[in-house]
Every structure is written in C-alpha cells, then in structure tokens.
C-alpha cells in the first residue's frame with residue numbers, strides 16, 4: 047500500500063469538499079454528462095441488469111453511476127474516501143455500491159468481470175500507472191469499455207502547474223491557501239501538492255491501448271492530437287481515451303513502462319516557439335537560478351503571493367475568462383519578470 051498516496055487523499059483536497067460533491071445536483075449533472083458522452087463515444091455499450099462497473103476515486107461518480115448500472119465496485123487507496131462513501135450509501139440506503147480500500151497497483155482483481163471501468167483522473171496520480179492499468183484491463187470483460195481521463199501533456203495549464211510544482215518542491219514551500227471558494231481551495235491543494243502527476247507520451251499510450259482492440263473504430267479519443275506534442279494556445283487540459291476490449295487475451299511485456307514527457311524539457315518547450323520565447327525560457331532560467339541558490343527567507347512571502355497569482359493564470363478558465371491567449375501570456379510574462387527580480391539578490395534589497 048502506498049502510504050504517501052493514502053495520506054494525501056485522506057487528509058487533503060477532495061475530503062474537504064465531500065458535502066459539496068455528494069449532492070443530488072452533482073449526481074444528476076454527472077449522470078447526464080456520462081449519458082451524453084456514452085451517446086457520442088460508446089453507444090455500442092449495452093447495459094442491462096447484470097452490468098457491473100469498476101470505479102475509482104471519491105465515490106461521487108459511483109453514486110451517479112449506481113442509478114444506471116446494476117452494481118458498482120468502488121476501489122480507492124484513500125481510507126477516508128472509502129469510509130465517506132460507505133457512510134453515505136448506508137445513510138441513503140444505496141445497496142448496489144461495494145467499496146473497498148485497496149492499492150490498485152497490487153490488489154488482484156477478478157479477471158473478466160467488468161462491463162465498464164471508469165478511470166477518471168486516476169492514472170497520472172498513481173506511482174506506477176502501468177501496474178494499475180494492467181490490473182484493471184485484465185478485469186475488463188470482452189466487449190467491455192474502459193474510459194481513461196488524464197491530464198494533457200503540452201497544455202498551458204499543466205506546463206504552468208509543472209513549473210510551480212518544481213518551484214515549490216525545490217524550496218520546500220508550504221503555501222498559504224488563500225482561496226475562499228472551497229472548490230478552488232481543493233484544486234490548489236490538489237494541483238500543487240498531490241504526490242504524483244505523470245504526463246504521458248500520448249502517442250505511445252494510444253499504441254498501448256490499441257493492442258486491446260481489433261480496429262481503431264473501438265478506440266475513441268477526446269482532445270487527442272497525434273501530430274502535435276505541445277500547443278499552449280489550443281490544447282485542452284484533459285485527454286480522454288475510450289477503449290472497447292476486443293482482445294481478451296492481453297499480453298503485457300514484463301518490463302513495459304508507460305513513457306512520460308517532462309513538461310519543462312527545453313526541446314519540448316521549444317516546439318511551441320511563441321510560448322518558449324515569451325515564457326518557456328523564463329521558466330527554465332528561474333529554475334536554473336533556484337537550483338544554484340535557494341530563495342532567501344525574507345523574500346518567501348512575496349514569492350508565495352507571486353506563485354498564487356501565477357496559479358490563477360493556470361486556472362484561467364475560472365479567473366480570467368475574458369482574456370485571450372496573448373493577454374494571458376502578457377500577464378504571465380509580467381509575473382515571471384517579478385519573480386526573476388525577487389530572485390536577484392541586490393545589495394539594496
């Protein structure tokens with residue numbers, strides 16, 4: 047059992063917003079989203095009163111799906127998520143959700159059991175995504191469907207977040223969470239402090255998943271772009287694969303690893319020239335600087351506030367709806383200029 051993951055997910059982020067997420071309104075909204083997505087991407091999935099689902103996470107999606115499917119097996123590494131869900135289903139007399147605390151990298155799931163597997167925002171957060179994926183794919187029935195939603199490599203939001211995480215990590219900063227809105231408070235903790243965020247090499251993940259199917263007709267994607275690796279102007283921050291398992295004899299090479307992409311690699315960033323010239327090279331310059339000398343203590347407060355302002359640019363769809371891409375880059379550039387100034391130890395400071 048990965049203690050670090052359990053600790054994070056039992057003490058931080060999602061546990062705080064339980065009351066906000068476990069509401070009728072939220073369940074209804076997720077159910078209608080699921081049905082719309084199904085119609086568009088996997089309408090061939092026929093469910094009946096025997097269909098079984100595997101879901102991972104807080105359990106809120108399990109509750110929404112429990113009104114469609116006959117049985118939901120919910121698994122999560124967080125003791126708290128499982129306890130909260132059990133308490134909720136008992137109180138609401140929901141009888142078709144079965145929740146268990148397990149590490150899905152290690153737990154032996156029953157083979158060929160599930161009609162639908164929901165991995166919504168899971169794979170990039172586990173320590174060894176290949177182990178988790180292998181395990182859950184083996185538990186999917188032939189003709190069953192898995193939905194995998196991950197963070198998108200090469201998107202503006204996650205390049206900024208990767209930069210901030212590195213800055214925070216290198217300086218062991220414990221940022222004050224100044225946000226009043228509880229969703230923003232949760233996002234802030236989750237994005238900046240969650241133990242793992244892996245960014246996958248999407249073409250190789252696509253190829254890996256294709257092995258499960260007989261033709262690309264059974265591998266649907268949302269926001270996938272096989273030609274471009276980075277596009278900070280146009281990429282959405284999430285990517286979804288929806289795969290129908292046609293091959294029920296999956297063979298995985300023992301040493302397979304899913305390839306990751308370092309969002310702060312110079313050659314990677316250079317592929318988005320405008321972004322690199324304005325932002326990317328400043329990110330690298332700042333990280334290089336703090337590697338050589340830590341941030342002086344008396345500047346930490348100011349730096350923390352700068353980080354919070356930069357984080358708001360990463361969440362531009364919440365905080366800067368009215369700004370276009372060029373304007374966002376301009377304000378980000380100003381913040382990075384401030385950060386650089388703060389890092390220069392001038393004598394008259």
Ligand SMILES: C[S@@+](CC[C@H](N)C(=O)[O-])C[C@H]1O[C@@H](n2cnc3c(N)ncnc32)[C@H](O)[C@@H]1O
Nearest residue numbers: 055103104105122123124149150151166167172
């Ligand atoms: C970002 S949250 C997913 C949120 C989900 N979309 C929801 O709304 O409930 C990631 C979840 O993955 C779980 N997780 C990460 N690694 C895991 C593992 N190895 N085994 C089981 N659960 C894991 C965490 O405990 C957490 O609940």
